[in-house]
Amino acid sequence: MKTVYIPKGKTVHYESLVTDHLVVKGCLDVTYGIKAKTISGSGVTRAGSVEADSIRMDSLEAATIICKRLIAKRVQAPEVFASESAVVSCFLSAAYVETGRLTAAVSEIDVVKADEVVNLAKKKRTLFGTLLASALRSFWTALTVPRPDGEIMDAEYAPVTEAEPAAPEAPDAQPQSAAEAEQKAEPVDEELNRFVNMFKLAREGGFTLKIVPGTPEENAPIFDFETETIQRPAA
Incomplete structure (x- = not known):
């Protein structure tokens, strides 16, 4: 039909x-x-x-x-x-x-x-009157209300910036003695410390260290196996 x-x-x-x-x-x-x-x-x-x-x-x-x-x-x-x-x-x-x-x-x-x-x-309107009112309202809105261009108008805003990472807090400095400060400043001489400790240990035991001229081989004591005694060289 x-x-x-x-x-x-x-x-x-x-x-x-x-x-x-x-x-x-x-x-x-x-x-x-x-x-x-x-x-x-x-x-x-x-x-x-x-x-x-x-x-x-x-x-x-x-x-x-x-x-x-x-x-x-x-x-x-x-x-x-x-x-x-x-x-x-x-x-x-x-x-x-x-x-x-x-x-x-x-x-x-x-x-x-x-x-x-x-x-x-x-209001009481006919269908034609509704169409006419709609067209007039749409035309008036287009003339009086500007279309947005993608930017928000009349609004306060601030650009977002990335926060810088906070520097790690340094630990509280502990007071140091003068000896500790000097030890950190200069390298440690292990050989010197060994001789100093030997001297302290001999003195506490009642011995006295004597410096003998010559090489260690010339002044080294000799062990006699027959008599089982130590023969020391003359000073």
């Missing part, structure tokens, strides 16, 4: 409806879905889903509405998808609305995804 017409004062029921043009003056109930190029009329349409290029109705109730342009007085639908624009002059109730430009007087929407949203004052 190219055109389906529902006269005023008549109620028609369908399980599903596919047509080019749908004109509803009365009441139309569709159990599943409606698919048409254009839907118009001053009546009431209720359906499971509505798909069309252009919708212009007084009252529309559906689970899902998919179209290019939507113009209505009252719309109740959990999901509304209008690729170009959606204009509702009286009341719009939806859980999710996605459109290019949304115009509504009174609305109850959970989530809106739109490039532009126009909220009209609560």
Whole structure:
């Protein structure tokens, strides 16, 4: 069917409806879905889903509405998808609305995804008056409100700089004696310390160290194995 017409004062029921043009003056109930190029009329349409290029109705109730342009007085639908624009002059109730430009007087929407949203004052308007008011409001907004260029205006901000890592705190310096300071300043002579310790040990034992000239081999004592005695060289 190219055109389906529902006269005023008549109620028609369908399980599903596919047509080019749908004109509803009365009441139309569709159990599943409606698919048409254009839907118009001053009546009431209720359906499971509505798909069309252009919708212009007084009252529309559906689970899902998919179209290019939507113009209505009252719309109740959990999901509304209008690729170009959606204009509702009286009341719009939806859980999710996605459109290019949304115009509504009174609305109850959970989530809106739109490039532009126009909220009209609560006045009695025809559909043509709603379209005209929406166009004027959009034009006036474009003239008076500058579009942001990506920079936040009239906001105080400071550039974020990376904090430099704090230098580790040096441990508390302990007081040092003069001997410890001198020992750290000069390298330790182990050979000298060995002789000094030998001298101290001999003196504590009651001995006296004597310096004998000559090489250690010439002054070294000789052990006689026959007599088992030590023969010391003459001083």
